[in-house]
Amino acid sequence: MIPSSFSYQKVNSVEEAIKALSADSKLLAGGHSLIPTMKLRLNTPGKLVDIGAIASLRGIKESGSEIIIGAGTTHQEIASSKIVLSKLPMFAQGAASIGDVQVRNKGTIGGSLAHADPAADWAAIVLAADATIAVQGSKGSRKIKATDFFKGMFTTALNEGEIITAVHVPVSAGSKSVYLKFPQPASRFAIVGCAVMKTTDDNINIAFTGVSQCAFRDKAAEKVLAGKKLDASSIEAAAKVTVEGITILSDHYASEKYRKHLAKVYLKRALIAVA
Numbered sequence: 001m002i003p004s005s006f007s008y009q010k011v012n013s014v015e016e017a018i019k020a021l022s023a024d025s026k027l028l029a030g031g032h033s034l035i036p037t038m039k040l041r042l043n044t045p046g047k048l049v050d051i052g053a054i055a056s057l058r059g060i061k062e063s064g065s066e067i068i069i070g071a072g073t074t075h076q077e078i079a080s081s082k083i084v085l086s087k088l089p090m091f092a093q094g095a096a097s098i099g100d101v102q103v104r105n106k107g108t109i110g111g112s113l114a115h116a117d118p119a120a121d122w123a124a125i126v127l128a129a130d131a132t133i134a135v136q137g138s139k140g141s142r143k144i145k146a147t148d149f150f151k152g153m154f155t156t157a158l159n160e161g162e163i164i165t166a167v168h169v170p171v172s173a174g175s176k177s178v179y180l181k182f183p184q185p186a187s188r189f190a191i192v193g194c195a196v197m198k199t200t201d202d203n204i205n206i207a208f209t210g211v212s213q214c215a216f217r218d219k220a221a222e223k224v225l226a227g228k229k230l231d232a233s234s235i236e237a238a239a240k241v242t243v244e245g246i247t248i249l250s251d252h253y254a255s256e257k258y259r260k261h262l263a264k265v266y267l268k269r270a271l272i273a274v275a
Contacts, residue, residue, distance in 0.1 A: 004038075004044045007047045008048050008050065011049060012053055014056065018163065024047060026045035026047070027048075029051055030106040030108045031111075032107040033117065054072060056165075057110065058070045058072045060073060066168050067084070068169075071109060071164040075105075075108070079092050080092075087171045089176075089178065090125055091177075093179045095121075099188050110164040110166075114164055116214060117154065118153050118209070119184070119191070119209060120189065121179065121181065126167060127205070127215055127216070128195035128205045128207040129170070130147070131168060133145075133146060135165060143168070150216070175197065175199045175200060176198045177195070177198070178270050179194070181210070191253050191254050192259055193209040194263070194267050195208075195270070198230070202227070202228075202230075204225045204271075206221050208263060210249075218246075220243075221238040221241055224238045224240075225237075235268055235272065240264075
């Protein structure tokens with residue numbers, strides 16, 4: 001449980017961090033995704049670039065019709081934010097359900113998204129919220145839709161040397177959202193996690209984590225619910241087709257059959273919560 005040797009550099013700005021990055025370096029934010037893999041030598045970077053002190057990456061603010069969450073904002077800061085609690089309840093629910101107290105106080109939303117663990121909570125939440133992920137690199141800044149961000153297990157649309165700077169979440173008065181999960185009891189990662197966002201025009205976004213190689217929007221269930229009111233009949237119809245066409249994980253935590261069952265159960269619960 002001892003990592004291989006590496007050099008360390010602490011930076012104070014995004015620009016400094018970008019300059020410090022090289023082919024064999026990794027960013028260190030909260031460290032709760034990277035450090036465990038380094039201890040197991042599944043990840044052996046030659047250099048760590050510590051971005052934990054970059055003030056511009058921290059904070060939550062409301063700007064027009066969106067809420068902007070800095071990539072370096074901790075899970076606990078999101079869980080306790082008055083803005084998030086009032087306007088993005090599933091973000092607060094998701095943040096409060098991550099790991100334990102130590103993890104929530106050190107881990108960051110940007111670090112979790114960049115790591116893209118297939119069982120991490122934030123991926124499903126930003127997908128259901130139709131969020132946009134702002135990134136910056138040596139070639140400038142750009143924004144990536146959450147629906148285009150997750151490419152596979154531990155794989156994202158980030159280019160080499162790019163840093164997540166913020167998550168932009170659209171909000172509208174009257175929308176409802178919820179995040180529910182069946183957690184692995186020790187790690188609190190999602191064996192199955194379901195995020196649902198219902199807008200004022202009855203548009204419903206559904207996303208899952210823990211089910212497949214990466215988080216995904218459940219297009220089959222969304223299609224069934226399109227233009228319909230949420231009631232017992234429509235919820236049952238959505239649950240019937242949920243995770244249709246998805247390659248479902250099977251491991252020592254849960255079989256493919258059990259995960260599929262959990263997906264149906266948690267989708268029903270989430271839809272009832274926002275009905």
